[in-house]
Amino acid sequence: MEQFLLLSEGELTLKGHNRRFFENVLIDNITECLSKHNLSIKREKRGRLYIKLDNSINVNVLIDSLSKIPGLKVIYQGYKIKRDFDIALNVIVNLLKNAKSFKIQASRVDKNFEPNSLEINKLLGQKVLDNMNSIKVDIKNPEIIVFVEVFSDHFKVYSRIKNALGGLPYGSSGKAICLLSTGIDSPVAAFLMLKRGVEIIPLYFHTPPYTGNNALEKVKNLVRNLLKFTVQRIKLYIVNYTEIQLSIKKNIPEKYWTIVSRRFMGRIAEDIATIEKARAIVTGESLGQVASQTISNLAAIDKVFNIPVFRPLIGMDKEEIVKIAQHIDTYDISIRPGIDCCTLFSPKHPETKAKYYEFIDSEKEILKYLRNNYSFVTEVIK
Amino acid sequence: MIYLDYAATHPVYSDIVHNLHDIVNKYHYNPSSLYEPAINTRIFYESQRAKIAEFLCVNEKNVIFTSSATEGANLIIKGLNYKNRKMIVLWKAEHACVFKTVVNHRDVEYKLLENPEGYITYDDIKNNIDKSTRLVCLMHVNNETGAINEINDIAKKIKEVDKEILVLSDMVQSFAKIPINLEYIDFATFSSHKIGGLRGAAGVYIKDKNQLKPLIDGGGQEYGLRSGTENVLSVYSMAQAMEVARDIYTAKNNHLISLNDYMRDICKNKKYSINSPEKSVPYIFNFSTKVLPSEVLINGLSEKGIYVSSASACSEKSHNTSRILKSMGLEDDVINTSIRVSIHPSTKLKDLKEFFNALDEIISLYK
Known part of the structure; x- marks a missing residue:
C-alpha cells in the first residue's frame, strides 16, 4: 500500500496551446515547495499531479503548504493498493472517518476489469454500509466522494481533503x-x-x-x-x-x-x-x-x-x-x-x-x- | 553613540562582565547538592543575599530572588490572601507589572490614585483606605518621570491608621541609586539589569513570608516562595552592580543634579513642557517638545546614534498612552510628544548638548 496526494490544477485546464507553459510554472513552484519535505512530483494524465508520501511526512503541514500554491484547485488524499475489494474497504473506511454521507465513484482505466464501474459503486457502497454505523449513501450531495480507479495492476482510492487557492501559477502572468x-x-x-x-x-x-x-x-x-x-x-x-x-x-x-x-x-x-x-x-x-x-x-x-x-x-x-x-x-x-x-x-x-x-x-x-x-x-x- | 536610556536597561558594568567567566567556572554547581563544590556554591550564593540585605538594612531571610521584578510583583499581588480584605489601592502610574497584575486579578477590587502634581502623598491615600484595604501599591520612583513618592513616610502613616494594610513598593528605579528605607514597607521589588547587572535576576523584600503563597512550586528554593534552580551568576552580578551603583550614584549626585538643571533650563528656554515634577530623581527627566510625535524624535535621534525613550506611542489609535502623563492632566499634544531622558553618573554635559542640538535639527527640518 502506498499513500499519496493528488493535486488538480485550477483554471489551467481551460488554457489551450499555452497550457504547457502554465503547467511548467506550476510544477516548478510545487517542486520547490516539496523539496523542503524531500518529496517529488509526478505528472499524471488529465492535468493531475501525483505525490508519493512516506511515513516520515507530517501530512497536515504538507497539505497546508500545498493549499497555498496559486494555480492548484483541489488536493486529494488516498492510497494505491492491490486490486482487492477488502483492502479497498479498509482504506475507504479510513477516508470516511466521521463523515455523515458519501458516495463511491468508480472508473476503470483497465476496461477488462470485472465488475464494471457501476457494479463497483454498488459493491463497495454496500460494504461500507455494512461496516460503518450512522453513515448514509447520498448520491446527489454527499459529504465525501470516494474515487476508486481501476488500473491494470492496482486500485487508486482517494477523496478530497482540502480546496487549494485556485488562481494561476505564481509568475505565469508577468x-x-x-x-x-x-x-x-x-x-x-x-x-x-x-x-x-x-x-x-x-x-x-x-x-x-x-x-x-x-x-x-x-x-x-x-x-x-x-x-x-x-x-x-x-x-x-x-x-x-x-x-x-x-x-x-x-x-x-x-x-x-x-x-x-x-x-x-x-x-x-x-x-x-x-x-x-x-x-x-x-x-x-x-x-x-x-x-x-x-x-x-x-x-x-x-x-x-x-x-x-x-x-x-x-x-x-x-x-x-x-x-x-x-x-x-x-x-x-x-x-x-x-x-x-x-x-x-x-x-x-x-x-x-x-x-x-x-x-x-x-x-x-x-x-x-x-x-x-x-x-x-x-x-x-x- | 550617546545612550540616554538607563531607565530602560543599564549596560552591564565592564568590571562585572570581566569577572563572570571565573564565576561561571567556579560556581556552576547546583546549590542544593551535597558535595563540597556545591556547598561552596550555596555559600557564595547566600553571601550575595547577605550583601543585598545588608544594603537594604533588613534580615537576609526577608530577601528572596526572582527572575525579574515583574515576577516579584506578580508573586506578591497574586500570592496574598484576599479572604477578609479585597481592596487594593494603587497609583494610576504604577509600572505595568503592578498595574496590570492588579487590574487583571479576579479576586480583588481596586481603587486608582491620581494627583496632577505627578506624585502621591498620604492625603491622596487617606480617604481611599478602609477596613477592606489589603494592599497599597505605590512605587518609589516613577519610571517615566522620575517623580519620587515618600514611600516610607506614607507607609508609616498608613500603618498608624490600620496595621493590617500592607504596602508594596516597586523600587526598581531607585534601588542602589538613592537612599531607601524599608522600615514601614511590607514588600519591595528591585531588579538587576536596571543597575548594571545581568538580566534574569531580581529581588523581593518580604517582611512576613507567611503572608504569601508561591507562584512557582517545585524544589522549594528561596524559602519555598520561588522554586527553580538558583541563578547564581545573575544574582552575583546584581549584588556587584548594587555596590558599584551605590558608590557612583552617591559620589556623583551633584553632577547628576547639575545635568538635570541643565535640561530643565534648556526646556524652559525653548518653551518645552517639563513633565518631571520638581520632586524627582535627577537621573530621569521627562519633557515634551509639543511639535513632533515622540516616535519621530526617537527615530530621528536614533539615526544620529542618540538613544532615548518615551512611554507614549504617537498614534491617535495607540492603546499605550502614558498613564502617568495622562493622570497629570496633560494635553494630548504634550503626552504624544514626550521624551524620557535617563542618564547615568558617567553622562557628560556635552552628551546632553549634542542631544538637544540633534533635537533642534530634527524639528527644524520638519518646520
Whole structure:
C-alpha cells in the first residue's frame, strides 16, 4: 500500500496551446515547495499531479503548504493498493472517518476489469454500509466522494481533503510593482494579484524619521508572510521618500498633499517598473475609502502613469478586505501599533475633487529638482 | 553613540562582565547538592543575599530572588490572601507589572490614585483606605518621570491608621541609586539589569513570608516562595552592580543634579513642557517638545546614534498612552510628544548638548 496526494490544477485546464507553459510554472513552484519535505512530483494524465508520501511526512503541514500554491484547485488524499475489494474497504473506511454521507465513484482505466464501474459503486457502497454505523449513501450531495480507479495492476482510492487557492501559477502572468504600506489594504491587493499569477515586486516608501525602523520591519514581515503563497523569493524595494515628502509639505497647498504625494509615488513606481521590466502597477485603493480615493482624485493620480494600474480592491468594502487580510495572516501584522505618520503629512481638510491647475505649477517646481533625485535600496526577502 | 536610556536597561558594568567567566567556572554547581563544590556554591550564593540585605538594612531571610521584578510583583499581588480584605489601592502610574497584575486579578477590587502634581502623598491615600484595604501599591520612583513618592513616610502613616494594610513598593528605579528605607514597607521589588547587572535576576523584600503563597512550586528554593534552580551568576552580578551603583550614584549626585538643571533650563528656554515634577530623581527627566510625535524624535535621534525613550506611542489609535502623563492632566499634544531622558553618573554635559542640538535639527527640518 502506498499513500499519496493528488493535486488538480485550477483554471489551467481551460488554457489551450499555452497550457504547457502554465503547467511548467506550476510544477516548478510545487517542486520547490516539496523539496523542503524531500518529496517529488509526478505528472499524471488529465492535468493531475501525483505525490508519493512516506511515513516520515507530517501530512497536515504538507497539505497546508500545498493549499497555498496559486494555480492548484483541489488536493486529494488516498492510497494505491492491490486490486482487492477488502483492502479497498479498509482504506475507504479510513477516508470516511466521521463523515455523515458519501458516495463511491468508480472508473476503470483497465476496461477488462470485472465488475464494471457501476457494479463497483454498488459493491463497495454496500460494504461500507455494512461496516460503518450512522453513515448514509447520498448520491446527489454527499459529504465525501470516494474515487476508486481501476488500473491494470492496482486500485487508486482517494477523496478530497482540502480546496487549494485556485488562481494561476505564481509568475505565469508577468511582473508588477506593488505599492506596499504597513496598512491592511495593500498586502491584500498584493496577495490578490499574486494569486492571479503575477510576480509581485513590493515597493515601500520609507520616510525616516517620520516612519522608523519599526515600520520597515513591519513591511518586511508583511512581505515575508506573502512568501508562503509564492514559494520563491520576493524582492522588496525601499525608497527613501523623506526629501520629497518634506518638499511637498513645504511647496504644495495643504489640501493636495496626499494627491501630489501619490503622484510622486506613482512616478517612482513606474521608474522601478522600467528597471524590473514589470508591466503593471498594483495599489490597494478602494473607491471612496479615504479622500484620496475618490474618482476625481484617482483620475488625477492616474495621469502620471503610462502602464496599467491594477486596483484589485477598488470595489471592496473595508470588511471584505479585512476578511482576506485575516485569511492570509497579514491582518495581525498590519494592526500592530506603530506610528501612523501619514498624519503628519496628511491635510486636515483634504480635497476630494482635485483641480489640476491648483497644484500643477508648484508640483513642476518640485519635479525639476527631485524627479530623479531619490535613493532606494532593495532587499531580497526569502 | 550617546545612550540616554538607563531607565530602560543599564549596560552591564565592564568590571562585572570581566569577572563572570571565573564565576561561571567556579560556581556552576547546583546549590542544593551535597558535595563540597556545591556547598561552596550555596555559600557564595547566600553571601550575595547577605550583601543585598545588608544594603537594604533588613534580615537576609526577608530577601528572596526572582527572575525579574515583574515576577516579584506578580508573586506578591497574586500570592496574598484576599479572604477578609479585597481592596487594593494603587497609583494610576504604577509600572505595568503592578498595574496590570492588579487590574487583571479576579479576586480583588481596586481603587486608582491620581494627583496632577505627578506624585502621591498620604492625603491622596487617606480617604481611599478602609477596613477592606489589603494592599497599597505605590512605587518609589516613577519610571517615566522620575517623580519620587515618600514611600516610607506614607507607609508609616498608613500603618498608624490600620496595621493590617500592607504596602508594596516597586523600587526598581531607585534601588542602589538613592537612599531607601524599608522600615514601614511590607514588600519591595528591585531588579538587576536596571543597575548594571545581568538580566534574569531580581529581588523581593518580604517582611512576613507567611503572608504569601508561591507562584512557582517545585524544589522549594528561596524559602519555598520561588522554586527553580538558583541563578547564581545573575544574582552575583546584581549584588556587584548594587555596590558599584551605590558608590557612583552617591559620589556623583551633584553632577547628576547639575545635568538635570541643565535640561530643565534648556526646556524652559525653548518653551518645552517639563513633565518631571520638581520632586524627582535627577537621573530621569521627562519633557515634551509639543511639535513632533515622540516616535519621530526617537527615530530621528536614533539615526544620529542618540538613544532615548518615551512611554507614549504617537498614534491617535495607540492603546499605550502614558498613564502617568495622562493622570497629570496633560494635553494630548504634550503626552504624544514626550521624551524620557535617563542618564547615568558617567553622562557628560556635552552628551546632553549634542542631544538637544540633534533635537533642534530634527524639528527644524520638519518646520
